[in-house]
Amino acid sequence: MPKEKVVVVACATSLGTSGNYAEVIKKFANQEKVAVKVVQISLSGRQIEDYIKRYGKPHFILGSPAWGIKQRLTRSGADDIPVVDGIALLTGVGKEKVEEKIIELLRSED
Numbered sequence: 775m776p777k778e779k780v781v782v783v784a785c786a787t788s789l790g791t792s793g794n795y796a797e798v799i800k801k802f803a804n805q806e807k808v809a810v811k812v813v814q815i816s817l818s819g820r821q822i823e824d825y826i827k828r829y830g831k832p833h834f835i836l837g838s839p840a841w842g843i844k845q846r847l848t849r850s851g852a853d854d855i856p857v858v859d860g861i862a863l864l865t866g867v868g869k870e871k872v873e874e875k876i877i878e879l880l881r882s883e884d
Contacts, residue, residue, distance in 0.1 A: 778809040779880065782825065783860075784837030788816035795836045795860050799876065808880045817842060823850045834879045836860045 781799050785791035792814045803810035813832065815821045822835070823846060831852055837843050840859035847853045858875050862868035 776809055778811050779803075779833040780811045780813060780829075781880075782813050782815050782822070782832040782835045782837070784815045784817055784822060784835060784843060786817050788814045788821075791838065791860070791864065792816075795863065798860075798863055798873075799836060799880075802873070802876050803880055806877060806880050810880070817846075820846075822846050826850060826852050826855075831855050833882075834858060836876065838864075 781803075783792040783795035783799065785795070796812045796814055799810060799812050813825065815825055817837070822843065826832075827850075832855065834856040835843055835847075836858045838859055838861045840857050840861075843857050844853065847855055847857065856879055858872060858879070860872065862872040
């Protein structure tokens with residue numbers, strides 16, 4: 775049985791936006807038949823850093839703003855985790871490209 779992939783979805787409050795991101799991940803994971811665990815995290819405080827320290831690195835992070843997530847990962851020495859900027863999923867501009875990247879990452883091995 776394939777290993778479950780952990781995907782972190784992140785936004786400012788871990789409510790509306792990350793909830794939308796979580797649904798997108800679940801939809802594509804189901805479509806691609808990939809076992810996935812989606813973890814919603816707030817960008818306030820040190821939730822991303824604390825999650826990585828406690829549970830290890832996720833397969834990738836989908837969130838916004840991506841630059842803020844990348845800064846946090848660099849500071850914590852985890853800048854090898856792929857980060858997908860999800861803003862296009864909200865605006866519709868560039869949505870297909872982001873969806874393709876999500877599918878590519880779901881298909882990829884750790």
